[in-house]
Amino acid sequence: MIPILIFIIIFLLILNGLQYFLRVKMEKNLKEIHTRLSDIIINESAEKVLLQTDQEAVQLVLNQVNRFLSYNQKVKADYVKAKDSSSKMLSNMSHDLKTPLTVILGYVEKLNLNDNMTEDERKEVSDRLYQKTKDVINLLNQFFDLVKIDADDYAIPLKHVAINEVCRKTVLEFYELLKSKGIQVEIVIPEQPLYILGNEEALSRIFNNLISNSIRYGSDGGMFGVTVREEEEFVAVDIWDNGKGIETIHQDRIFERLYTLDDARNPEFQGSGLGLSITKRLTESMKGSIHLSSKPYEKTVFSCIFKRLIY
Known part of the structure; x- marks a missing residue:
């Protein structure tokens, strides 16, 4: 009986010692996490808290701490980018x-x-x-439209729209201007209706902006075209020209607010830098996407792609 009692006492002492050891180890790990986290916050560094441990609870805490640090770095980066964008926007405006x-x-x-x-x-x-005066008013209207779109305060009711018909109507509005400039026009728009979930006014504005942009910057190529095509379950609208195109260094930024090419400051090519930004946001508001492909004096294409509705 006595040996059993001694065994139990020894076992309890070992268990208590083990718990004490684990508790001390836990406290040491938590203090180490606290110290490293404090250093990261004070130094505003992008480091993560790295600590080797076999304690599952500490590992879970570390995972969540590092996820928070990653999120915090993203928020800071977005803030810096937004601040820089706002500064440039105000300067350009x-x-x-x-x-x-x-x-x-x-x-x-x-x-x-x-x-x-x-x-x-x-x-x-x-x-x-x-x-x-009209130019100034138009610039201000574009600016406020972009602000409203960014703030989700720009109502765009969606319904079934035949995108090829909207495209055809918009192109016709520019036909005489294109002819007067001696630009050869190539239009490929299918007769059968191609439907998307969209907004006719927004689509007209998108195509208007892209065609105006093509005439302003690409008319020196002497060729302009619009192609409406089916692409699997999507409908694509290509607005293209054979003009001087857009250099690679500009292509990733061309849709930014108030971003303009160098010669956009030339009165002959005066643009606000808002049209393409508005175009991108309107396209995305209808669950579409817009893409640019440009080879100078070969072909510059803006492609708007939307999900096709099948009746």
Whole structure:
């Protein structure tokens, strides 16, 4: 009887010692995690808490701590990117507003201070003033539209839409302009309706922006085209030209807010840098995607791809 009692006592002492050892080891691991985590926070580093341990509970804590650190780094990176984007946006917006407003001020001063102008000269200056004012209003409207889209405050009701019909109507609005510029036009739009879940007004704006962009930057190639095609369960709209194209260094950023190519600051190619950004967001709001492929003076293509509805 006594040996059994002694055995039980020894067993309990060993168990108690083991628990004490594990508790001390646990406390040591947690202190080590605390120290390393404090260093990461103080130094604002992107490191992770690395610790070798065979304790499952500590491993679970480490996994969650490192997941939180990864998420925190992503939030910080997104914040820095958004701050940088906002700074550039304000800078570009300031430039794009300052230039036409300076021109408008010049026209107003010319009208007010020059009493020797003929009626025809006065009308010409007034017409230019009117057009510049419209340009500023259009720029502001684009800017506020983009802000509303980014804030999910831009209602886009979706319904079944025949995308080829919307595309055909939009192209017809530019047909005379294309012809007047001597641009050869190649249109491939199937007669049978190709339906998507979309919004006719948003689609018109997308195609309008892309066609305007193609005419502004690609008319030197002398060729413009629109192709509507089926791609498995999708419908793709390609708007293309044979102009100077878009260099590779610009292609990844062309859809950013207020991002413009170098020659976009040239009055001949004046653009706000908002059209393609709005186009991308409108396309994505209809669960679509937009892609760019460009080989200078060979073919530059903007492709909008949407899920096709089958009746």
